Amino acid sequence: MPGLPAGLVVTRRTPEFDAASLPAALRRDHRTRPGTWALIHVLEGALAYRTQDPPGESILTPGNPGLVRPEQPHAVEPLGPVRCFVEFHAAP
Numbered sequence: 485m486p487g488l489p490a491g492l493v494v495t496r497r498t499p500e501f502d503a504a505s506l507p508a509a510l511r512r513d514h515r516t517r518p519g520t521w522a523l524i525h526v527l528e529g530a531l532a533y534r535t536q537d538p539p540g541e542s543i544l545t546p547g548n549p550g551l552v553r554p555e556q557p558h559a560v561e562p563l564g565p566v567r568c569f570v571e572f573h574a575a576p
Contacts, residue, residue: 488521488551492573495520500527500569503562510570513557521573524550529566534559544568 501507513536516522524533526544533550534541536557543563544550552558560568 488523488573491575492521493576494571495574496572498570500567503529503564503566506560506562506566506568510560513559515555515557516552516572518554519574520554522552523571523573524552524560525569525571527567527569529568530563531566531568532561532563534561 501510524531524544526546526549528546531544531550532541533544535552542548542550544560550558550560
């Protein structure tokens, strides 16, 4: 999976979520804002990560984060017990 473009900085980070606390909004298709990239980090367990444009699905695990491009429709689904967070990046 390609990485973040050079020069971006972390602008925000969500709290840690588990399978019970993962918000419903993240489980259905949603998008980042224009100019905002995200990395979905899994600390324990696994998440199914689905993108609509381009269509695809991958399994996120510790050490294998999900990259979200600006305005890219995507959703995640816990695959059993999980701990994760999302880190947002943008130009300074």
